[in-house]
Amino acid sequence: MSHSPPLDEMCELYEMLRRQRRCYVLLVVGANTTPPYPVRPVARRVTALLDAVPLSAATGDRYQNVYVSLIQTHLPRLAEADLITYNPDRKLIAPGPELPTALLVLRAAWAAYEPSHAAEWPLGEIDATIRSEP
Template identity: 35%
Template sequence: MDYNSSIDDFLSQVYHSLRASRRRYVIKLVAESDDELSVRTLAKEITAQEQDVSVDCATGEPYRNVYNALSQTHLSTLSDANIIIYDSKRQVVTAGSNHTLALLLSNLNEIALQTLLSQEYTDTN
């Protein structure tokens, strides 16, 4: 495998990891924490954001759905890309070796989207 192919494969994996909003939010939450985060904490924070409620009110079926999605899909995807380190036995997450890159790409994507949306708004008015 040549260098360009390796880079392409790496970038494809990282960009695939950034496709889901829940994964991007995990990346952001990990960046904001100095310690490891439990899957429960991540699920509470994501549920609160998605449901537009306080973290204390992030319970019930919405919480269970987020918790299961994180445990069964999202965290392993981020871990496979070395964006996070996911200890499935302890149910905790910390930053992986590619976390800073993923955070940067996620932030750039958000800025680009906001810029495009503001230009569309300006063009229509």
């Protein structure tokens, strides 16, 4: 018999993925290869992705709103679910042990909702965005 995660763990993961900002944090953390990541650049990337603007335009009130919501709400919740590790004193983020599972779920959802674009997984685009940041 195959092992499957308990239903409550699956529901918790889906709860974490209900918020777009959390999904983008997971995609940004999953795309980068040199943890830990300071929160401010992650918040800028999330702002840019939310607004579909270049990183240089991810500033001002919108960026501040995203940054504050990440540090006050989203990052602690993602850390509680072991999707990331978060050091609130140093404002650093790193992948958590459950991040690969979340990325698989996000990729499956992407393929289900965008079947004609399944090969165009946004992680590559996000990775390119991260690497192009000065």
